[in-house]
Amino acid sequence: MSELTVAATQMACGWDREENIARVEKLVREAASRGARLVLPQELFEAPYFCQDQNPDFMYLALPIDENPAVKRMQQLAAELKIVIPVSIYERANNALYNTLVMVDVSGDILGIYRKSHIPDGPGYSEKYYFNGGDTGFKVWETGVGKIGAAICWDQWFPEVARILALKGADVILYPTAIGSEPHDPTINSRDHWQRTMQGHSAANIVPVVASNRIGTEKGLHGTQITFYGSSFITDAFGAKIEAANETDECVLTAPLDLEANRKQRLNWGLFRDRRVDLYKDILSLDGENRHAATR
Amino acid sequence: MSELTVAATQMACGWDREENIARVEKLVREAASRGARLVLPQELFEAPYFCQDQNPDFMYLALPIDENPAVKRMQQLAAELKIVIPVSIYERANNALYNTLVMVDVSGDILGIYRKSHIPDGPGYSEKYYFNGGDTGFKVWETGVGKIGAAICWDQWFPEVARILALKGADVILYPTAIGSEPHDPTINSRDHWQRTMQGHSAANIVPVVASNRIGTEKGLHGTQITFYGSSFITDAFGAKIEAANETDECVLTAPLDLEANRKQRLNWGLFRDRRVDLYKDILSLDGENRHAATR
Numbered sequence: 001m002s003e004l005t006v007a008a009t010q011m012a013c014g015w016d017r018e019e020n021i022a023r024v025e026k027l028v029r030e031a032a033s034r035g036a037r038l039v040l041p042q043e044l045f046e047a048p049y050f051c052q053d054q055n056p057d058f059m060y061l062a063l064p065i066d067e068n069p070a071v072k073r074m075q076q077l078a079a080e081l082k083i084v085i086p087v088s089i090y091e092r093a094n095n096a097l098y099n100t101l102v103m104v105d106v107s108g109d110i111l112g113i114y115r116k117s118h119i120p121d122g123p124g125y126s127e128k129y130y131f132n133g134g135d136t137g138f139k140v141w142e143t144g145v146g147k148i149g150a151a152i153c154w155d156q157w158f159p160e161v162a163r164i165l166a167l168k169g170a171d172v173i174l175y176p177t178a179i180g181s182e183p184h185d186p187t188i189n190s191r192d193h194w195q196r197t198m199q200g201h202s203a204a205n206i207v208p209v210v211a212s213n214r215i216g217t218e219k220g221l222h223g224t225q226i227t228f229y230g231s232s233f234i235t236d237a238f239g240a241k242i243e244a245a246n247e248t249d250e251c252v253l254t255a256p257l258d259l260e261a262n263r264k265q266r267l268n269w270g271l272f273r274d275r276r277v278d279l280y281k282d283i284l285s286l287d288g289e290n291r292h293a294a295t296r
Numbered sequence: 297m298s299e300l301t302v303a304a305t306q307m308a309c310g311w312d313r314e315e316n317i318a319r320v321e322k323l324v325r326e327a328a329s330r331g332a333r334l335v336l337p338q339e340l341f342e343a344p345y346f347c348q349d350q351n352p353d354f355m356y357l358a359l360p361i362d363e364n365p366a367v368k369r370m371q372q373l374a375a376e377l378k379i380v381i382p383v384s385i386y387e388r389a390n391n392a393l394y395n396t397l398v399m400v401d402v403s404g405d406i407l408g409i410y411r412k413s414h415i416p417d418g419p420g421y422s423e424k425y426y427f428n429g430g431d432t433g434f435k436v437w438e439t440g441v442g443k444i445g446a447a448i449c450w451d452q453w454f455p456e457v458a459r460i461l462a463l464k465g466a467d468v469i470l471y472p473t474a475i476g477s478e479p480h481d482p483t484i485n486s487r488d489h490w491q492r493t494m495q496g497h498s499a500a501n502i503v504p505v506v507a508s509n510r511i512g513t514e515k516g517l518h519g520t521q522i523t524f525y526g527s528s529f530i531t532d533a534f535g536a537k538i539e540a541a542n543e544t545d546e547c548v549l550t551a552p553l554d555l556e557a558n559r560k561q562r563l564n565w566g567l568f569r570d571r572r573v574d575l576y577k578d579i580l581s582l583d584g585e586n587r588h589a590a591t592r
Contacts, residue, residue, distance in 0.1 A: 117572045122564075137575055140584075157567050159455035159500045160576045167584030193499055193534040200496005200535065203489055204455045238489040239496070268418075271453050276413045277580050279433050280456045284573050284580070288436075288463030 002260035004145050006172060006208070007031035007039040008243075010232040011250045012216030017046050021070050025077055027252050032081040034254045037106070037145045042212040042232075043088045043153050043176040044099070046070050049228070052183070052220040054129045062092035065113065071102050079108025084143045086150050088176045090130075091115070099131045101152055101176065106144030114139040116152040117161070124183035124226050127154070140168040146259050149207075150174040156194075156211065160283065162201035167272075170207055171259045177213040180228035183220065191229050195241070203239030206266040208257050210234050215248055237262040298556035300441050302468060302504070303327035303335040304539075306528040307546045308512030313342050317366050321373055323548050328377040330550045333402070333441045338508040338528075339384045339449050339472040340395070342366050345524070348479070348516040350425045358388035361409065367398050375404025380439045382446050384472040386426075387411070395427045397448055397472065402440030410435040412448040413457070420479035420522050423450070436464040442555050445503075446470040452490075452507065456579065458497035463568075466503055467555045473509040476524035479516065487525045491537070499535030502562040504553050506530050511544055533558040 009027040013020050024041045031039040046069075050058040065071055074085045084106055091100035091113075099116035115134030119127045138161055140149040149170030151161045156175040165173050175198060182188040195211075202209045215230040233244040234255040243253040266272060282288055305323040309316050320337045327335040342365075346354040361367055370381045380402055387396035387409075395412035411430030415423045434457055436445040445466030447457045452471040461469050471494060478484040491507075498505045511526040529540040530551040539549040562568060578584055 117575055118570045120566060120570060122566060157500060159459055160579055163455055164578045167578060169584060196495050196535040197499040199492050200499055203493040203496055204453060239492040270416060270418060274414045274416060275582060277582060279413055280580055282460045282463060283456055284576055285463065286571060286573060288465060
């Protein structure tokens with residue numbers, strides 16, 4: 001498989017779960033009608049970004065994977081359209097709660113799951129309140145359309161994640177996301193920083209990235225609000241944006257990729273030949289001094 | 297120390313060693329006159345980029361550090377101007393040959409050396425012929441102007457290097473470079489890819505980067521030539537280019553940085569709080585399957 005059209009969707013989310021799922025379905029169908037065989041919806045599209053506040057009732061949004069209505073609908077859709085759909089959900093597993101990606105293959109079967117490893121915590125983004133840190137490690141799946149790696153939102157800031165996905169053979173790296181303004185400080189706008197970081201992962205690993213983000217302004221329970229800045233994008237294998245959405249409009253981005261041409265670039269650049277793994281141990285430390293038990 | 301003006305120089309190099317050193321001195325003095333206290337000259341400025349060809353005679357360009365005229369001159373200059381100058385040289389150490397950075401402090405003393413870890417090899421860039429792989433590991437020095445990390449040219453493509461330098465506390469990351477056209481394929485232009493990769497390192501680590509590259513067209517021994525594309529640049533802590541040179545002109549870039557403001561951003565973003573070092577072991581493998589002896 002060499003030619004693959006990929007897609008990212010971008011939309012606002014409200015409190016009607018079925019309506020959100022129906023909107024995703026509409027956008028996924030539009031992407032498929034344009035030839036996309038891998039369609040990435042944004043993070044946690046079944047609800048507003050509830051992490052803006054700390055409210056234990058919101059934990060009941062989490063469902064076991066086999067009871068989640070978005071997963072069921074996307075499985076039907078993937079099988080009907082013969083496409084891959086990575087589905088971002090709030091997962092309940094006994095007393096653990098995860099921010100999980102369910103990889104649905106062209107058959108409609110679930111190939112596996114990835115649980116978000118890096119969990120942010122700051123004003124308006126109280127994810128450590130809602131999610132356990134993921135325990136799956138980083139995942140690349142052999143899907144019906146190629147080897148696809150995925151990570152979730154905050155994971156996208158960490159070069160280690162993209163590198164490990166590339167080492168495991170990812171031909172495309174996906175980042176479903178929910179990011180926008182900082183409710184405590186309206187002067188902060190991380191949009192360009194956010195894009196540059198993922199463009200850098202793409203450039204350094206010679207792998208295209210697909211980022212799907214939400215739009216819309218969502219009000220919190222205590223007078224705060226977040227405006228999600230959209231700006232979903234798709235890069236080529238060198239980190240250049242080849243498709244990019246604006247900050248406000250619902251849309252579907254699609255881009256054709258030549259996976260085999262990119263694989264050839266990954267080899268002939270020599271970056272994966274010249275790595276010095278004998279010198280990287282400090283990366284397993286938090287403080288650069290290599291104190292982590294695993295490395296002693 | 298919070299405010300620091302940094303500089304990158306950009307120039308062409310010929311076969312007259314003394315003339316190259318004198319030109320660097322002129323540019324360093326210009327940078328210092330504009331307030332720079334950390335000035336980065338480009339990689340291997342004492343000669344044309346001899347790695348375009350494989351010729352054993354060029355190995356005699358390598359000298360022990362204490363016999364290298366560029367190091368001596370830059371030590372005098374650093375002491376006189378009270379600035380830090382990282383000096384890129386071809387180092388001979390008995391039968392080993394290294395691509396080495398000598399970190400000269402504001403006193404004129406040598407703080408330490410870094411030997412280029414990642415050695416490229418491809419048409420026109422035959423560095424594996426000339427250099428041993430570095431054995432120093434990655435270095436951050438407590439200089440008279442702050443904690444400065446440095447890596448050399450090909451190192452700049454590897455996210456592991458920038459990450460480790462940031463983990464070790466680098467306030468600025470330096471990349472002296474010699475990169476340009478690909479003599480076997482004039483359709484390749486890596487300039488934007490090159491900049492995006494380092495901008496990504498800056499963005500992901502919230503550390504400014506300074507890249508210094510050569511200019512000029514250099515002819516090889518067998519009809520080839522390389523046009524070095526300059527485009528030296530300095531980023532802010534979020535990977536945005538705040539100063540950038542063109543592809544053809546000798547110049548000095550300077551930019552003021554607020555190191556303390558950047559340190560605060562590195563903390564309050566939470567990226568160094570949320571790393572999952574328990575999940576990164578595969579980064580020590582070449583093939584993503586974690587087969588490297590060090591990790592077993």
